[in-house]
Amino acid sequence: MPQDRWDPERYLAYAGERGRPFVELLARVAADSPRTVVDLGCGPGNLTRLLARRWPEASVLGVDSSPEMVAAARRDDPGSGVAFQVGDVRSWTPSGGPVDVLVSNATLQWVPGHLELLGGLVGHVAPDGWLALQVPGNFDEPSHVIRRELAAEEPYAAHTAGVAVPDAFGPEVYLEALTGLGCEVDAWETTYLHVLTGEDPVFTWVSGTGARPTLSALPEHLRPRFEAELKRRLREAYPARPYGVVLPFRRVFAVAQMKPRHGGRP
Structure with a gap:
């Protein structure tokens, strides 16, 4: 089977449209002056640099499991001071102790059973800190259904059986899970109507993700x-x-603040 690699250039074909949910997710994070900010699943790093602009005094780290994405992030970094490293969301731990803001944008849908990871992610965030996540919620749309149906046909099925497919939950599931972990949670969903241009633009979109x-x-x-x-x-x-x-394109969001150990918000 050919090796599965991310293509940063293809992923960035609709960077503006893909970036909107990140900006709207970030707008709900009310951290004033965090010292450490991590983008877990940073991709090519174009959105990670927005974290450095939002909190210029913070130490900002982008982590991604794709060496190709991390290489692109490092290559295209215009001296923002953001650090990038290869790492897996399932096993990553912060090297310097809990972080103040942990962001995971359009990443957890690739991790089977990712609800079980939320406890660990919450544990990586300092008291009063923030966990912000966004995942697609459009897996019943034609863009996914058509691909699944075609991949199940011959002569393709023998090659595509068992390949990774993204999946996620509705906002109420993340609200329940994160509240159960002791967080104060804001969860919501938005459906964007992306107007795409070019030749076969929906194929270009899905082929990058x-x-x-x-x-x-x-x-x-x-x-x-x-x-x-x-x-x-x-x-x-x-x-x-x-x-x-x-x-x-439906997107699902959740922003959780860790309750301080002394109870209640300051």
């Missing part, structure tokens, strides 16, 4: 045929309009 493992799993002699059929079905599901192609 949700469809990436499936495409990587296909041998070279089958991948062009699969891509052509996926593009055709996506064009039917998301027809072009005079102003572009509309991609509805």
